[in-house]
Amino acid sequence: MHIVDRRLNPGGKSLVNRQRFLRRARAYVSQAVRESLKDRSIKDLAKEGQITIRRDAIHEPTLHRAAKGGNRERVLPGNREFVEGDRIKRPDGGSGSGSQPGEGEGEDDFRFALSREEFLDLFLDDLELPDMAKKRLVAGKIEGIRRAGYSTIGNPSNLSVPRTMQKALSRRLALRRPSSGELRRLEEEIAEIEARKPPLPDDAVTLERLREERAHVIRRRNLIAYIDPVDLRFRRFEPVPRPVAQAVMFCLMDVSGSMTAHMKDLAKRFFALLHLFLSRCYEHVEVVFIHHTDRAAEVDEQTFFYSTVTGGTLVSSALDKLLEVIKERYNPADWNIYVAQASDGDTLASDNARVVSLMQDEILPIAQYVAYLEVGREEFASFESATSTTGLWDAYAPVMAANPHFAMRKVSHRREIYPVFRELFQRRGVSERARS
Amino acid sequence: MKAAIAPEPLFTGSDWDFTLINRIYDTVEPIALQEMKLDIYPNQIEVISAEQMLDAYSSIGMPLFYKHWSFGKQFVTNEMLYRKGLRGLAYELVINSNPCINYLMQENSATMQTLVIAHAAFGHNHFFKNNYVFRQWTDADGILDYLEFAKRYIASCEERYGQLAVERVLDAAHALMNQGVHRYPRVRPRDLKAEAAREAERQAYRDRIYDDLWRTVPVGTRADTVPAGQRRAALGLPQENILYFLEKTGPRLESWQREVLRIVRLIAQYFYPQRQTKAMNEGAATYTHYRIMTALHDRGWITDGAFMEFLQSHTNVVYQPTYDSGQFGGFNPYALGFGIMSDVERICIDPTQEDREWFGDIAGSGDPVEVLKDIWANYRDESFVSQFLSPHLIRQWRLFKILDHEGEAEVRVDAIHDERGYRRIRRALAREYDIARQEPDIQVVDVDLAGDRTLMLEHAVNDGVVLDSSDALLVLQSLANLWGYEVALSEVDAETRKELKSHRCNPQDDWMR
Numbered sequence: 001m002h003i004v005d006r007r008l009n010p011g012g013k014s015l016v017n018r019q020r021f022l023r024r025a026r027a028y029v030s031q032a033v034r035e036s037l038k039d040r041s042i043k044d045l046a047k048e049g050q051i052t053i054r055r056d057a058i059h060e061p062t063l064h065r066a067a068k069g070g071n072r073e074r075v076l077p078g079n080r081e082f083v084e085g086d087r088i089k090r091p092d093g094g095s096g097s098g099s100q101p102g103e104g105e106g107e108d109d110f111r112f113a114l115s116r117e118e119f120l121d122l123f124l125d126d127l128e129l130p131d132m133a134k135k136r137l138v139a140g141k142i143e144g145i146r147r148a149g150y151s152t153i154g155n156p157s158n159l160s161v162p163r164t165m166q167k168a169l170s171r172r173l174a175l176r177r178p179s180s181g182e183l184r185r186l187e188e189e190i191a192e193i194e195a196r197k198p199p200l201p202d203d204a205v206t207l208e209r210l211r212e213e214r215a216h217v218i219r220r221r222n223l224i225a226y227i228d229p230v231d232l233r234f235r236r237f238e239p240v241p242r243p244v245a246q247a248v249m250f251c252l253m254d255v256s257g258s259m260t261a262h263m264k265d266l267a268k269r270f271f272a273l274l275h276l277f278l279s280r281c282y283e284h285v286e287v288v289f290i291h292h293t294d295r296a297a298e299v300d301e302q303t304f305f306y307s308t309v310t311g312g313t314l315v316s317s318a319l320d321k322l323l324e325v326i327k328e329r330y331n332p333a334d335w336n337i338y339v340a341q342a343s344d345g346d347t348l349a350s351d352n353a354r355v356v357s358l359m360q361d362e363i364l365p366i367a368q369y370v371a372y373l374e375v376g377r378e379e380f381a382s383f384e385s386a387t388s389t390t391g392l393w394d395a396y397a398p399v400m401a402a403n404p405h406f407a408m409r410k411v412s413h414r415r416e417i418y419p420v421f422r423e424l425f426q427r428r429g430v431s432e433r434a435r436s
Numbered sequence: 437m438k439a440a441i442a443p444e445p446l447f448t449g450s451d452w453d454f455t456l457i458n459r460i461y462d463t464v465e466p467i468a469l470q471e472m473k474l475d476i477y478p479n480q481i482e483v484i485s486a487e488q489m490l491d492a493y494s495s496i497g498m499p500l501f502y503k504h505w506s507f508g509k510q511f512v513t514n515e516m517l518y519r520k521g522l523r524g525l526a527y528e529l530v531i532n533s534n535p536c537i538n539y540l541m542q543e544n545s546a547t548m549q550t551l552v553i554a555h556a557a558f559g560h561n562h563f564f565k566n567n568y569v570f571r572q573w574t575d576a577d578g579i580l581d582y583l584e585f586a587k588r589y590i591a592s593c594e595e596r597y598g599q600l601a602v603e604r605v606l607d608a609a610h611a612l613m614n615q616g617v618h619r620y621p622r623v624r625p626r627d628l629k630a631e632a633a634r635e636a637e638r639q640a641y642r643d644r645i646y647d648d649l650w651r652t653v654p655v656g657t658r659a660d661t662v663p664a665g666q667r668r669a670a671l672g673l674p675q676e677n678i679l680y681f682l683e684k685t686g687p688r689l690e691s692w693q694r695e696v697l698r699i700v701r702l703i704a705q706y707f708y709p710q711r712q713t714k715a716m717n718e719g720a721a722t723y724t725h726y727r728i729m730t731a732l733h734d735r736g737w738i739t740d741g742a743f744m745e746f747l748q749s750h751t752n753v754v755y756q757p758t759y760d761s762g763q764f765g766g767f768n769p770y771a772l773g774f775g776i777m778s779d780v781e782r783i784c785i786d787p788t789q790e791d792r793e794w795f796g797d798i799a800g801s802g803d804p805v806e807v808l809k810d811i812w813a814n815y816r817d818e819s820f821v822s823q824f825l826s827p828h829l830i831r832q833w834r835l836f837k838i839l840d841h842e843g844e845a846e847v848r849v850d851a852i853h854d855e856r857g858y859r860r861i862r863r864a865l866a867r868e869y870d871i872a873r874q875e876p877d878i879q880v881v882d883v884d885l886a887g888d889r890t891l892m893l894e895h896a897v898n899d900g901v902v903l904d905s906s907d908a909l910l911v912l913q914s915l916a917n918l919w920g921y922e923v924a925l926s927e928v929d930a931e932t933r934k935e936l937k938s939h940r941c942n943p944q945d946d947w948m949r
Contacts, residue, residue, distance in 0.1 A: 061911050
């Protein structure tokens with residue numbers, strides 16, 4: 001009897017089927033993934049999770065009898081009170097016929113768990129930074145390898161058999177290594193003479209000569225190897241630096257006193273998504289966090305998302321800070337510069353002119369893309385965004401009209417964050433295709 | 437034969453290792469083979485982890501299978517239920533192949549491994565090898581090789597024609613899988629020699645009766661169309677195996693598509709016996725493990741504690757909730773099979789007067805295992821219930837039969853566990869296990885060869901229960917795509933021949949694009 005231990009066999013046999021399933025239900029799954037976002041806290045944005053999709057999206061139809069109608073009979077266990085001929089009110093559900101109560105969680109939903117990777121893939125599908133055009137060689141950054149001839153040393157897996165055999169052949173020819181055919185011919189001759197009966201008179205002499213010759217051939221063959229270590233040739237590869245597109249994303253957030261907790265939450269969610277997207281999809285993107293009240297400061301990620309400073313509002317301070325950082329560290333000739341700004345739009349009227357001029361004349365010319373996100377009050381979620389405007393919004397409106405790479409959006413509810421985020425960073429080809 | 441008494445129990449804790457499994461197997465084997473005289477395929481026992489069990493679940497229990505998204509769907513559902521603790525995994529999985537492959541879960545305790553070996557390696561194994569439905573329909577020797585072939589073939593099709601195209605064909609074939617089995621043994625394929633001999637015989641007959649005079653008799657103009665009877669005969673109609681019909685006659689299928697249909701059809705055929713013998717198969721395995729475990733305990737091979745553990749899981753397995761308990765989901769095949777088989781044992785050993793009247797041929801025979809082995813070999817669920825469900829059991833389970841007629845406001849209790857009801861209940865329950873009655877009887881009846889090649893199907897409706905129409909339309913769409921022309925399904929009452937409903941469907945142009 002055989003006992004086989006299969007526990008060590010590679011697992012994940014169902015992985016391919018799982019991926020195919022996800023691809024099949026892709027539209028529904030991405031929808032569900034995006035839906036699930038609004039209930040997540042900022043910290044949990046990128047965790048694995050459970051999602052629910054409509055069952056009919058992945059329905060497998062068969063020909064089967066309807067659950068209702070027709071004349072049916074059924075045998076059931078556990079009769080306590082009935083006698084023949086009793087009439088029972090028909091239960092509400094499936095006429096007491098084939099439907100199975102207590103199975104699954106209702107017919108319409110199909111629930112399952114997604115891993116973190118799958119979640120993020122669906123979540124950040126089709127997003128990109130627009131217009132990432134400036135590329136340059138970065139020292140120490142090696143992006144690929146390419147073939148570079150042959151070398152005499154190398155890794156066995158890189159052994160080039162054709163080249164090695166070619167070398168061996170030419171060496172054997174040059175050193176006149178006797179071929180195996182030659183040896184065989186000698187041996188045949190010897191065998192022929194040995195077998196000859198009666199032997200010819202000079203056979204003994206010939207045999208002696210042939211045997212000597214054979215010994216010589218064998219010795220030569222042994223001395224001159226078929227393949228010698230000097231014949232070995234290995235494919236050589238060398239690393240090549242490739243130009244990379246470097247980008248920096250400036251996250252500007254208003255944390256002034258006019259921003260309510262709700263607004264800050266919206267803004268932080270937006271930046272959290274942005275950060276997640278950049279850190280996952282781009283290797284060469286740096287993120288600079290700047291928050292401002294009436295003063296602006298460059299802060300680290302932790303402070304940006306979790307600090308509770310507050311104060312007055314001076315939007316231009318943040319733009320000044322931004323330009324200062326650019327001057328210091330990010331040469332516009334080498335870097336693709338992106339700016340995402342979030343604010344409640346509440347500014348000092350006197351500051352607006354300066355904000356617009358900074359944006360229009362200094363930032364937009366060197367930036368690839370600037371997005372302005374205005375966060376609104378929850379209570380006015382529906383109509384405020386449509387009708388009333390704020391100081392900053394009005395100030396930016398003409399800027400947007402003049403610059404195609406400047407975009408503004410309003411959000412006033414959590415559920416709008418992700419759609420707006422997608423709108424701002426959707427891969428261009430895709431959105432155009434969708435629109436046409 | 438004198439049974440060996442254990443010098444000491446096989447194990448005391450719940451841990452096991454491979455030597456212990458070997459010893460368990462060697463202890464169980466003589467009980468099964470020499471005392472019960474079971475007849476089995478050689479066993480191969482494989483230990484797998486929970487992950488691998490989940491994998492196996494999602495490919496209908498087979499160790500290797502082609503790739504398809506629906507198995508992924510199975511997988512994510514099972515995984516979710518398992519991880520949340522809503523559902524445990526089976527303790528074992530057994531494959532009807534030669535050698536018979538038994539999967540044991542590594543999480544099982546030593547007692548459970550003993551139970552599983554008795555249950556699967558001997559109970560199911562004997563049933564697979566001996567039951568007539570399996571002998572008739574499945575090829576235990578070839579199934580693993582065939583699956584291997586199917587997997588490779590479908591993978592190569594995906595490479596050549598694209599994953600999407602293959603997926604579409606598989607989707608369509610899966611939708612028709614239940615209509616892809618031959619329910620009755622086919623006429624064996626005719627060989628060329630016999631065919632030629634028959635043709636020669638016919639020719640000789642024609643020669644003999646030839647009379648030149650007939651040539652002078654005037655004939656009418658010949659009809660252009662082939663007569664319906666001849667056309668149907670040529671197409672092999674009516675045909676209940678829709679996948680077979682498509683494979684052989686589908687006018688627009690490419691050869692790889694035919695082969696894919698064939699693969700799905702043959703796999704459906706392989707599983708067909710399992711669907712017909714669920715209660716018997718589980719009953720046989722449960723009866724076997726119960727007997728073996730009891731014998732092991734009697735002889736001291738397993739401890740009282742282990743036996744208690746076994747009894748607990750055994751009673752869980754054969755638990756039958758009553759209809760109003762809230763957990764009722766139909767009859768538990770383990771409970772039904774094991775219940776009837778234990779009852780047969782009782783009838784053989786200690787029959788009452790009633791049993792003698794009902795089961796004259798087996799009552800008091802004294803050798804229940806022989807009787808049961810005969811039952812295991814020669815019955816399927818439907819005939820098994822209709823023969824061996826005893827009045828004793830009907831009373832014990834307090835079975836009753838209800839009639840639910842369309843048009844009546846209330847459900848009527850038609851029979852209960854009394855003298856008047858026994859036979860009616862037994863017949864009704866047997867019918868519930870008759871696949872031919874439970875599944876819609878759908879046949880390909882004709883093809884409009886002279887016109888637009890519409891494929892005509894007919895559903896013979898029993899008891900006025902028509903098809904679920906939303907699903908039926910989806911399946912017809914797949915069928916139309918495979919057929920390449922219009923498909924019409926009419927639902928006709930089996931008795932009155934009155935048409936109750938009809939569906940039509942045209943193929944989609946962009947199906948393969």
